[in-house]
Amino acid sequence: MSRFLRFLVFVPLLLGGLLLFFVSAVHVAQVTGILSSEHNWKSLIKQVVLPGEDRARFPKVRKAIRPRAVVILDAGHGGRDGGTVAGDSLEKELNMKVVHLVAEQLRKERIRVVFTRQGDATKSLRNRVDIANGYPSAIFVSVHHNASTSSKPEGIETYYTNAKPASAVSGQRRIFDVEQGERFIDHRGELLAREIQAASCELTQAVDRGVKDGGMALTRLVSCPAVLVECGFLSNVRERARLKDKGYRQKLSDGISRGILAFVGKVEGNPYHGIEGPGGVAPGEVSGAGGQLPGNSL
Numbered sequence: 001m002s003r004f005l006r007f008l009v010f011v012p013l014l015l016g017g018l019l020l021f022f023v024s025a026v027h028v029a030q031v032t033g034i035l036s037s038e039h040n041w042k043s044l045i046k047q048v049v050l051p052g053e054d055r056a057r058f059p060k061v062r063k064a065i066r067p068r069a070v071v072i073l074d075a076g077h078g079g080r081d082g083g084t085v086a087g088d089s090l091e092k093e094l095n096m097k098v099v100h101l102v103a104e105q106l107r108k109e110r111i112r113v114v115f116t117r118q119g120d121a122t123k124s125l126r127n128r129v130d131i132a133n134g135y136p137s138a139i140f141v142s143v144h145h146n147a148s149t150s151s152k153p154e155g156i157e158t159y160y161t162n163a164k165p166a167s168a169v170s171g172q173r174r175i176f177d178v179e180q181g182e183r184f185i186d187h188r189g190e191l192l193a194r195e196i197q198a199a200s201c202e203l204t205q206a207v208d209r210g211v212k213d214g215g216m217a218l219t220r221l222v223s224c225p226a227v228l229v230e231c232g233f234l235s236n237v238r239e240r241a242r243l244k245d246k247g248y249r250q251k252l253s254d255g256i257s258r259g260i261l262a263f264v265g266k267v268e269g270n271p272y273h274g275i276e277g278p279g280g281v282a283p284g285e286v287s288g289a290g291g292q293l294p295g296n297s298l
């Protein structure tokens with residue numbers, strides 16, 4: 001066989017073999033679940049040839065893969081620090097139960113959850129702040145149960161801090177690209193607190209004690225939007241009985257997660273939600289709501 005004839009036979013054989021290999025590899029990937037069923041060999045070829053056009057054609061696939069936001073859930077106390085003790089209720093345990101239910105709800109909505117403590121670990125406030133500040137684009141929610149020297153007080157209250165120290169604000173300035181010395185007012189902690197307070201009171205029908213601007217270390221030193229929810233008073237016998245009830249805890253956790261999701265939804269619509277920028281105008285109003293904010297995954 002002449003070299004030319006050999007060339008004529010081998011090249012189509014080689015190309016056919018390669019095509020067969022590609023198609024069967026895609027099929028195996030689909031069957032084993034490596035590839036989403038919305039992809040097939042035709043769409044993959046198009047993706048290689050026309051990457052831009054194909055990207056626009058699969059918004060659902062990309063959305064399903066990308067997490068929406070990071071939420072740091074902090075179950076108050078733990079380990080040697082039990083928190084409030086009332087009757088046979090230990091605050092640290094109730095906090096953890098609520099946090100796990102909230103996490104479950106958030107994950108269903110493609111929210112990535114980070115815990116500040118796993119199990120019954122002892123964690124200092126500094127530890128918790130450091131963990132949270134490792135995620136400057138997240139939101140932070142600390143869960144507690146309240147107590148009073150009187151047996152009367154009852155209801156839910158949510159804390160935030162508007163005036164944070166410069167050390168906590170500098171990371172946020174970087175994210176929003178605001179120079180040192182330029183006007184930057186961050187109301188997001190307060191807005192997050194209002195969403196959580198409203199949703200959890202609505203679902204539980206608990207007494208609404210409102211949102212409060214407090215100087216607690218966690219809400220003050222955590223740089224991202226940070227709140228502390230006091231789920232109810234263990235010192236009130238009737239409320240304690242509710243807080244120990246599984247059904248009530250589910251409603252409470254649904255309320256907290258619903259509030260978080262409402263806030264996340266608003267930030268996704270406008271990354272500058274709750275931010276007052278240079279010149280007293282929210283940058284989002286200038287650049288157009290919904291504009292992309294570099295580095296802010298919220």
Ligand SMILES: [Zn+2]
Nearest residue numbers: 076083144145
């Ligand atoms: Zn506590």
